[in-house]
Amino acid sequence: MNPSTLRIATRKSALALWQAEHVAALLRVAHPGLLVELVPMSTRGDEILDKPLATIGGKGLFLKELEVAMLEGRADLAVHSLKDVPAELEPGFVLPAILPRADAADAFVSNDHAELASLPQGARVGTSSLRRQAQLRALRPDLRLLDLRGNVGTRLGKLDAGDYDAIVLACAGLERLGLAARIRSRLAAPDWLPAPGQAAIAIEARADQPAVLALLAALDDADTRLTVTAERAMNHALGGSCTVPVGAWCMLGEHGLHLRGLVGDANSGRLLHAEAASPGEQAEALGRQVAEALLAQGAGELLG
Numbered sequence: 001m002n003p004s005t006l007r008i009a010t011r012k013s014a015l016a017l018w019q020a021e022h023v024a025a026l027l028r029v030a031h032p033g034l035l036v037e038l039v040p041m042s043t044r045g046d047e048i049l050d051k052p053l054a055t056i057g058g059k060g061l062f063l064k065e066l067e068v069a070m071l072e073g074r075a076d077l078a079v080h081s082l083k084d085v086p087a088e089l090e091p092g093f094v095l096p097a098i099l100p101r102a103d104a105a106d107a108f109v110s111n112d113h114a115e116l117a118s119l120p121q122g123a124r125v126g127t128s129s130l131r132r133q134a135q136l137r138a139l140r141p142d143l144r145l146l147d148l149r150g151n152v153g154t155r156l157g158k159l160d161a162g163d164y165d166a167i168v169l170a171c172a173g174l175e176r177l178g179l180a181a182r183i184r185s186r187l188a189a190p191d192w193l194p195a196p197g198q199a200a201i202a203i204e205a206r207a208d209q210p211a212v213l214a215l216l217a218a219l220d221d222a223d224t225r226l227t228v229t230a231e232r233a234m235n236h237a238l239g240g241s242c243t244v245p246v247g248a249w250c251m252l253g254e255h256g257l258h259l260r261g262l263v264g265d266a267n268s269g270r271l272l273h274a275e276a277a278s279p280g281e282q283a284e285a286l287g288r289q290v291a292e293a294l295l296a297q298g299a300g301e302l303l304g
């Protein structure tokens with residue numbers, strides 16, 4: 001029997017709520033008559049704000065409470081930023097839909113400076129992402145990198161308070177929150193790589209709920225699924241989560257998939273790069289191939 005109501009578990013940050021509302025609106029259009037409601041909740045990743053994510057440890061810090069809600073029957077699906085979803089899901093869960101990707105670039109955000117290259121020597125840049133730190137170090141070894149966590153609004157507030165000369169955020173998050181005007185310049189491939197899955201919204205649900213999965217599958221975007229599958233397969237083969245210095249960017253063109261990957265060291269700014277193409281649509285194999293090329297260059301050491 002088809003469910004008459006779908007309940008969406010979501011985090012309570014402005015970005016998470018926007019994404020959950022977006023999915024709710026799309027579901028109402030795809031399935032007229034279906035009732036869709038939000039079930040907002042807090043996760044460990046939201047509550048521990050004084051430490052970089054990389055040191056809190058544990059994959060899926062932003063997922064656990066939402067998954068518990070689904071297991072206990074308090075919610076039918078959860079909406080996530082795909083880049084916060086570990087390469088390997090908890091057993092019993094699947095991603096029945098991945099939405100069309102927004103701008104996957106990172107954003108250089110500053111009140112006084114137009115781009116990374118024009119920052120003065122020794123300028124203070126805020127980001128707690130090891131991937132962003134490693135790429136900043138590689139491009140500008142002179143910068144002072146400072147930790148910066150919290151929701152997008154919190155991070156912008158600290159920039160505006162003068163704690164940093166510039167910060168790095170995801171373009172997609174700023175755009176969704178109506179803050180695209182804060183993007184001074186884009187940090188984009190091939191000079192800069194986003195996190196695997198960045199700018200894609202993923203829907204998670206229980207594998208044992210076929211009627212729910214069928215409703216959710218209506219929102220899946222096949223091209224986005226293909227490219228992020230390659231990026232996530234690379235990350236998985238590197239043992240990755242959202243807390244390691246790994247970047248990936250896969251494009252789908254006329255001739256198939258093209259994947260670039262990097263592994264970095266946030267302290268030294270050392271970066272390893274690899275890329276490969278797949279004429280067909282062998283996304284998983286392509287991801288593993290690029291991961292192997294990175295490991296052959298010594299990526300294992302950088303990943304600790």
Ligand SMILES: NCc1[nH]cc(CCC(=O)O)c1CC(=O)O
Pocket residue numbers: 081082083084152168169170171172173197198199200201
């Ligand atoms: N880790 C927080 C997070 N998770 C997803 C996004 C941006 C939206 C997206 O990538 O879909 C952000 C904010 C940021 O990195 O600036």
